[in-house]
Every structure is written in structure tokens, then in C-alpha cells.
Amino acid sequence: MADTAPLQDVEDRVARLETRLRREKERNRILTDMIEERTRSIYLAQAEMRDNKAHLESILRSLFSALFITDFDGIVTSVGGATQALTGLAGEQIVGQPVWDFLLFPQPDETPSATTRVGPMPAGRTTPNIEKLCLSQHEAELVTRDAGTGEVGTVPVLVNVSKLRNERRKQVGVVFLAMDTTERRQLELELRQAQRLEAIGQLAAGVAHEINTPIQFVGDSARFLGDVFDDLFGLLGCYAELKAQAEAAGLAGAAAAVDARVAEIDLAFLVDEAPRAVERTLEGVNRIATIVKALKQFSHPGGENMAPTDLNELIETTLVVARNEYKYVADVHTDLAPLPDVTCHRGDIASVLLNLVVNAAHALTDRFGGTDQRGEIVIRSRLDDEGAGVVVEVADTGGGIPATIRDRVFEPFFTTKEVGKGTGQGLAIAHSVVVAKHHGRISFEVDDTLPADDPRAGTTFRVWLPVDGWQ
Amino acid sequence: MKGTIFILFEDFVTAELGDHAFDDVLASAGLADAEPFVGPGTYPVDHLRALVAAAGERAGQPADELLRAFGRYAFPAWARSAPTLLDGVVGPRQLLEQLDSMVEVEVRKLDPDARPARFTVLAVAGDELLLEYESPAGLFPLVSGILDGIGDWFGTGIDHRLVSTQGTNGTYLITLAATPAGAGAATHG
Numbered sequence: 001m002a003d004t005a006p007l008q009d010v011e012d013r014v015a016r017l018e019t020r021l022r023r024e025k026e027r028n029r030i031l032t033d034m035i036e037e038r039t040r041s042i043y044l045a046q047a048e049m050r051d052n053k054a055h056l057e058s059i060l061r062s063l064f065s066a067l068f069i070t071d072f073d074g075i076v077t078s079v080g081g082a083t084q085a086l087t088g089l090a091g092e093q094i095v096g097q098p099v100w101d102f103l104l105f106p107q108p109d110e111t112p113s114a115t116t117r118v119g120p121m122p123a124g125r126t127t128p129n130i131e132k133l134c135l136s137q138h139e140a141e142l143v144t145r146d147a148g149t150g151e152v153g154t155v156p157v158l159v160n161v162s163k164l165r166n167e168r169r170k171q172v173g174v175v176f177l178a179m180d181t182t183e184r185r186q187l188e189l190e191l192r193q194a195q196r197l198e199a200i201g202q203l204a205a206g207v208a209h210e211i212n213t214p215i216q217f218v219g220d221s222a223r224f225l226g227d228v229f230d231d232l233f234g235l236l237g238c239y240a241e242l243k244a245q246a247e248a249a250g251l252a253g254a255a256a257a258v259d260a261r262v263a264e265i266d267l268a269f270l271v272d273e274a275p276r277a278v279e280r281t282l283e284g285v286n287r288i289a290t291i292v293k294a295l296k297q298f299s300h301p302g303g304e305n306m307a308p309t310d311l312n313e314l315i316e317t318t319l320v321v322a323r324n325e326y327k328y329v330a331d332v333h334t335d336l337a338p339l340p341d342v343t344c345h346r347g348d349i350a351s352v353l354l355n356l357v358v359n360a361a362h363a364l365t366d367r368f369g370g371t372d373q374r375g376e377i378v379i380r381s382r383l384d385d386e387g388a389g390v391v392v393e394v395a396d397t398g399g400g401i402p403a404t405i406r407d408r409v410f411e412p413f414f415t416t417k418e419v420g421k422g423t424g425q426g427l428a429i430a431h432s433v434v435v436a437k438h439h440g441r442i443s444f445e446v447d448d449t450l451p452a453d454d455p456r457a458g459t460t461f462r463v464w465l466p467v468d469g470w471q
Numbered sequence: 472m473k474g475t476i477f478i479l480f481e482d483f484v485t486a487e488l489g490d491h492a493f494d495d496v497l498a499s500a501g502l503a504d505a506e507p508f509v510g511p512g513t514y515p516v517d518h519l520r521a522l523v524a525a526a527g528e529r530a531g532q533p534a535d536e537l538l539r540a541f542g543r544y545a546f547p548a549w550a551r552s553a554p555t556l557l558d559g560v561v562g563p564r565q566l567l568e569q570l571d572s573m574v575e576v577e578v579r580k581l582d583p584d585a586r587p588a589r590f591t592v593l594a595v596a597g598d599e600l601l602l603e604y605e606s607p608a609g610l611f612p613l614v615s616g617i618l619d620g621i622g623d624w625f626g627t628g629i630d631h632r633l634v635s636t637q638g639t640n641g642t643y644l645i646t647l648a649a650t651p652a653g654a655g656a657a658t659h660g
Contacts, residue, residue, distance in 0.1 A: 016491050016494055019494060023507045026506065026507050027507040027509055030512070034509065034511050034512070038511070
């Protein structure tokens with residue numbers, strides 16, 4: 001018995017240890033399986049996160065918006081989206097800086113368009129209150145830097161400001177998403193310009209209609225007066241004969257009275273000038289009628305759809321409407337080849353031609369205004385070599401466009417004209433109408449072989465429009 | 472309930488009741504044939520209750536008393552097993568304020584869909600604070616033991632009382648004593 005007890009004890013201990021060994025082996029197996037499964041889950045989760053990240057970045061890039069993440073003091077902690085493409089600044093140039101150095105919000109006393117500051121926030125300028133900015137949209141300016149020249153500028157943006165929260169809804173930062181609104185603002189301006197032009201066109205059409213009726217009876221009356229004068233002058237011949245006979249019959253007193261009256265009214269002058277006055281009146285009336293007709297044609301709104309248009313007729317009409325702009329500074333010549341009708345938005349193309357002619361006239365005014373010299377505007381039209389498009393050229397001898405600004409000519413708001421004379425929208429809108437709306441082309445040429453002071457130096461704008469239009 | 476708690480309980484039983492005690496406790500709780508507990512696993516809280524009851528019976532101690540003793544044992548043991556978790560935590564007040572996020576991270580890193588117990592500091596006035604405990608398990612003695620263990624870890628007394636309960640949730644009034652100079656996690660590394 002004494003020998004059995006220790007043996008039993010050893011067997012119990014071995015059994016317990018075997019039990020524990022089995023449990024530890026089982027635990028090891030479970031942990032191994034678990035590690036396998038968790039590793040797979042982590043891999044799949046990471047792959048999904050990478051996909052989601054790429055997906056989100058792709059969305060942000062497609063928005064073409066600048067994305068700034070900041071802390072609660074507005075210090076940029078990271079950037080994303082199209083920030084670099086829009087600002088021209090690398091992420092490391094932005095991170096760590098106040099977001100206010102890159103997004104210029106209007107000051108309380110400023111309108112958004114008055115926000116033109118560029119560079120670090122100057123002393124005295126109020127830092128926007130982030131809390132107040134959150135959960136709403138704001139118009140602002142995004143600071144840009146040209147990668148090539150280093151030139152600093154701004155573009156208009158619409159900024160969404162929102163709180164960045166983690167999974168547990170705790171606020172961990174602020175998100176500024178700035179969407180470039182240059183194109184939208186341009187479209188709004190174009191719309192306003194188009195609305196203004198439409199209103200002016202309607203007014204002009206109304207005025208033309210009102211003038212048309214009286215000018216017709218003024219013309220009719222002038223022609224009637226011409227006929228009356230012809231008859232009266234014939235009658236005057238009879239009266240002269242009668243006066244001679246009265247004189248011969250001893251009525252010298254009456255004849256002398258007639259002679260005195262003839263001398264007093266200078267009848268010879270009247271007989272000579274009255275027909276000319278009627279002629280000049282009719283010429284003036286005809287000119288007014290031509291202008292009225294041109295105004296009516298020019299201001300005709302046209303439909304929303306493109307329609308076959310006689311471009312040569314449109315050019316002639318444009319020249320009539322714009323005559324006041326060039327008549328003192330330029331001689332205008334046209335060289336218009338026979339053209340097929342071009343399918344286009346007539347009113348828009350009329351605006352383009354008017355812009356080109358008026359710009360040419362202004363260039364000539366700048367060069368020759370106040371001198372006794374005159375420049376020249378030549379308008380040519382032709383079918384292109386393939387017969388697929390029509391080319392219209394407006395050439396002037398206004399001295400040409402300086403090389404330094406040639407790449408900005410079609411930029412919105414760019415103008416070299418004095419304040420009040422140009423909005424900088426004319427050529428930008430012309431470009432938009434020709435290229436975007438008609439799938440045409442617009443370009444210009446300056447003959448740099450001529451010195452700027454050469455009388456022939458100038459600019460030729462060239463518009464190409466597809467004959468069959470583009471819908 | 473996370474397997475980590477069960478592993479700590481196994482260690483606690485072995486330390487308090489002997490090398491082979493846990494085998495007997497498992498058998499008494501009817502879990503001898505269950506899969507062994509692993510840290511990342513999740514197990515029914517009733518398993519813990521059964522184990523506590525069995526261990527209490529073996530120790531001749533009421534279950535709630537043993538559960539509280541386990542809590543007091545568990546916190547320092549857990550803190551020693553992952554010392555970096557308490558980096559920068561200088562006292563019990565700071566720990567209690569961060570307890571909820573710590574528990575959440577430690578539980579949800581293993582199971583993102585888990586709903587761990589919540590610990591929310593409701594109010595602080597001087598050395599007193601109200602700590603709300605929310606859990607479907609309602610393991611109040613375990614929480615009391617953990618609070619004891621936190622006091623032990625930082626070498627300072629924590630006086631606490633469960634002042635109200637609502638179902639399985641409860642609110643503790645905790646009075647913190649000043650932390651002795653030099654005390655803190657670093658002294659236990």
C-alpha cells in the first residue's frame with residue numbers, strides 16, 4: 001500500500017500534465033488558425049482600404065478641387081485632390097502653413113470679387129472663424145503660382161468647409177474643399193453679356209421698327225417734293241414768259257415787282273439747290289433705311305438651333321452697324337468670295353464679327369486717333385481648300401499685338417483698353433462661341449517682319465467655321 | 472467576453488489556488504471538454520460566471536468576492552503584459568478618463584463588431600468623479616476589483632462606491648487620493 005500511493009500520485013500528475021499538454025496543443029492549433037484567418041482578413045481589409053483610398057482619390061481628382069485638411073487653428077496638416085495642379089504648389093509648400101495663406105476668404109467689409117490679396121495674411125486682416133465657416137459654402141480666391149514663371153495669381157473657388165470626424169464622431173480636423181469656379185463664373189458672365197446683348201438687340205429691333213414707318217413717309221414726301229419742284233420749276237418758266245409779255249404790254253410796275261421778289265428770294269439759287277436738297281434728303285433717308293434694315297437683321301435673335309446663314313450678308317450688315325466705330329479712323333475694304341450658307345447660330349456669329357471689327361477700329365483709333373492719318377480694315381471671306389469650312393479674316397493696320405501679351409488675348413477679363421472701354425470679354429466670348437459652340441477655330445496673326453511703326457503693321461484675326469455646322 | 476479575460480482568470484486561479492486548480496475548476500464548471508481559451512477568442516460571459524462560481528467554491532469564498540479579487544489581480548497583470556498601453560498615463564484620473572478608449576481599442580482590434588463595456592466619466596469635482604459603467608454583463612464586482620487594481624498599480628488609494636445601478640449598468644463614485652511622488656506605471660515596468 002505504501003508503495004502504491006506515490007505511484008498513484010505520479011500517474012495522477014502525469015494524467016494532469018497530459019491533459020494540460022492536450023489543452024495547450026489545442027490552444028496552439030486554435031491560435032494558429034486564428035492567426036491565419038486574421039492575417040487573411042487583414043490582407044483583405046488592407047486591399048479594400050487601398051481600393052477605397054484609390055477610389056476616393058480618383059473621385060477627388062475628378063472633382064478638380066483643391067483639398068486642404070487643417071487643425072482647429074487652420075494650420076494645414078495634409079492636402080489632396082487636385083491641390084497641386086490647381087495651385088502650382090507642392091504639398092510640402094502648403095503643409096504647416098495657415099490655410100488662409102492659400103484660400104482668401106472675403107473680409108467682412110469685402111465682396112468676394114474684391115478679395116485680391118496674394119501672399120501671407122497681412123497684419124490687421126481678420127482670420128476667418130472656422131466654426132462660422134463650417135457646414136456652408138463660401139466664395140473665395142485660391143492662390144496660384146505659375147510653375148514656369150513663378151507668377152502669383154488667384155482663381156475663384158467655391159469652398160465647402162466641414163468638420164473632419166473620426167469613426168467615433170470625434171472632431172479631429174477641418175476639411176476645406178475648394179472647387180474651381182472659373183468656368184462657371186465665365187459662363188455666368190457670358191450669360192449676363194448675352195442677356196444684355198439680347199436686351200439691346202430687342203431695343204434696337206424695336207427702335208428700328210419705330211423708325212421704319214416715319215422714314216418711309218419722310219422718303220415718300222421727299223420724293224413728292226422733288227416732283228412738286230419739277231412741276232413748279234416748269235410753272236416758273238411759264239411765269240417768266242408771262243412776266244415778259246406783261247412788261248411788253250406796259251405792265252412794267254408789276255414786272256419790276258416780280259423781279260424784285262425773284263432777286264429777294266434768290267430764285268436762281270433755289271432752282272439750283274432745291275433738287276439737290278431733295279436728292280440729299282432722299283440719300284439720307286436711304287442711308288437711314290439701310291441702317292434700320294441692318295439693325296433689324298443684326299438684332300434678329302435667331303432660334304436656339306443653328307440655321308443656314310449667308311456670312312457675306314452678315315459681314316456687310318456688321319459693317320453698317322459698326323460704321324460709327326471706324327468711319328473716322330479707317331477705310332474699310334471687303335473681299336468677299338461667293339460662299340455657301342454656313343449652318344451656325346446667326347446672332348452669336350454676328351457678335352463675333354462685330355467684336356473683331358470693333359477691336360480693329362479701336363486698334364486704329366489708338367494708332368491714328370488725333371492725327372490726319374487713317375488706317376485700313378480689310379475683311380475677306382473664302383471657302384477653305386477642302387470646301388468643308390468658311391474662313392473669314394478681319395485684318396487691320398493697327399500696329400499689331402505685342403508679343404508679350406499674345407498668349408493672353410483670348411483670356412477672360414484680359415484687356416489693354418482703358419477703363420470703361422473694354423471689359424476683356426469680347427475676344428474671350430468670341431473664342432467660346434467659335435470653338436466651344438461651333439467647333440470652329442479662331443486665331444490671329446501678326447507680321448513680325450514689319451516694324452511696329454510700319455503703316456502696314458497690324459493684326460489679322462481669322463475665323464474658320466464648318467459649313468455644315470455642329471450640333 | 473474576450474479570451475484575454477479568461478486567460479488572466481486561468482493565471483489568477485493557478486496563482487491563488489495552485490498548479491492544477493484550473494483543471495478542476497474547468498471540470499467543476501462543466502467546461503472540461505470545451506475548447507481552450509485563447510486571447511483573441513470570444514466566449515460567453517456565462518462561462519466566466521461558471522468558472523468564478525467553481526473557483527469560489529474551491530476556495531471557500533463567495534463568488535462576488537472572488538470576482539473582485541480577480542479584478543484586482545487582472546488590471547496590474549494586464550498592464551504588465553502591455554506596458555506601452557499606459558505610456559504617458561501618470562495617474563488614476565488620467566487612466567479613468569482614457570479607460571473607455573483603451574478598452575475599445577483592445578477589444579475591437581480583435582473583433583471590429585464587438586460591443587465592449589463602456590466607461591464614461593460623467594463629472595469631475597476636485598478629487599471626486601462619477602464613472603458610468605455600461606455592459607450587458609453587469610459584472611460590478613469585477614469593475615470594483617479593477618478599480619482596486621488601478622489604485623494598486625499607481626500606488627495610491629482609490630475609494631469607490633457603486634452609488635446607483637440600472638439593470639446591468641451602474642455608476643461609481645470615485646475618490647482619488649493624491650498620487651505619491653515617484654509612483655506610476657514606470658515603477659511597475
